[in-house]
Amino acid sequence: MRTVQQWFDEYGESHSNPSNELLHIICVPPIVMTVIGFLWAIPVPAGMAEVSPWLNWATVAAAIAVVYYF
Numbered sequence: 563m564r565t566v567q568q569w570f571d572e573y574g575e576s577h578s579n580p581s582n583e584l585l586h587i588i589c590v591p592p593i594v595m596t597v598i599g600f601l602w603a604i605p606v607p608a609g610m611a612e613v614s615p616w617l618n619w620a621t622v623a624a625a626i627a628v629v630y631y632f
Contacts, residue, residue: 598624 601620610617
């Protein structure tokens, strides 16, 4: 069984490859936008809809992500 450090080392090694970096630059933004779109399409409870038309599962997930990364 691998240690956490081994997983991080392998991840760092694979993500330093120029081809992999280019692939991430091209593919990750469309994937993120697609996930946000899917979350936006999920119906929200009436209470959330009454607060703001912008309050939906996509904005909730984005807020959680911002808090996590800060």
